[in-house]
Amino acid sequence: MLSGMATLDGKPVSADDLLPLALTGLGHFTSMRVGADGAIRGLALHLERLRRDSEIVWGTGLDTGCVLAYVRQSLEGRSRPCVVRVTIFDPKVDMGHPAETGEPHIMVSVRGAGALPPEPLRTMSVPYERDLPRVKHCGLFGALQARRTAQLAGFDDALFVGRDGLISEGGTWNVGFVDHDGTIVWPEAPVLPGVTMALLQQHVEHRIAPVSLEQATGMAAAFATNTSIGVRPLSALDETGFAVEHRALRRLRDVYLSIPGEAL
Structure with a gap:
């Protein structure tokens, strides 16, 4: 197998295999950061x-x-750390008759992983609600269009605000806040149940509550979480700046990095 080549059910994937996924976007996936030791935090959750x-x-x-x-198989001969993505889709899916398909196949792709911790993130609030948010699906048009909107305005990424005016999540990450008492606050909203978020919630005291845009900009600190970035501080939301070296953020990073990975 060529280094970097995606596989479908263990065999090199072809353009014909990928065409239905490219044309319909009907599929779901998870991405996992593989550590230098070959272990994955939250593997069972993924x-x-x-x-x-x-x-x-x-x-x-x-x-x-x-x-x-x-x-x-896909990790054989790969340098680590890296990020492996597992995408589940049916190569026989037809746009006109999606109900006639239902034999999911397993595609695996691998890419390099960035250093931890990453640079702080400047975010822009964008009105958007993901379809079927509890599923990590391949329908990324809306999220990426929101990210593009934010980047064209000079920010790094988008933070979604629902029709109810409440914060939900970021482009491809969950968001959390630190109030002025040092308490971790996760938004109560329809969001993807992120693995990194779940791991942190298991190890750090927190509360879950609705967070409006006004409340968010009044927080002491904010952060993004996903498997690729771990805990990434937000340096700004719109025109409001956040402390990126808050003690609660340091504690979150330390806790996350102390969580042992699970062996493949």
Whole structure:
């Protein structure tokens, strides 16, 4: 297998295999950061996400043992750390008759991982609500268009605000805040149940509450989380700046990095 080549069910993926996914976007995925030791934080949660989302999208289960086997195969000879993405889709999907498909296949791709911790993120509030937010699906047009809007305005990324005026999540990450008492606050909103967010919630005291845009800009600090970035401070939301070296952010980073990875 060529280094960097994506595989479908363990074999090199072809353009014909990818065309239905490219034309429909009907699929779901998870991305996992593989550490230098080959372990993955939250591996069991990633596998549970794939299984759960397969039931929702395809109405069928998923052999997570096969997922692990294909991931191991794709990581052979790869330098680490890296990020491996597992995408579940049906190459036979037809735009006119999506209900006639339901045999999910497993595509694995690998890319390099950035250094931790990453640089702080400047964000812009953008009105947007993801379709079926509980599923990590391949329908990324709206999220990427929001990100593009923010970047054209001079920011790094978008932070979504729903029709109810409440903060939900970022372009491809969950968001959390630190109030002036040092408490971690996660927005109560329809969001993707992120693995990194779940791991932090297991280890750090927090509360979940609705957060309006006005409340968000009044927080002491803010941060983004996902498997690729871990805990990334937000340096700004619109014209409001945040402290990027707040003690709560340092504690979150330390806690996250102390969580042991799970062996493949």
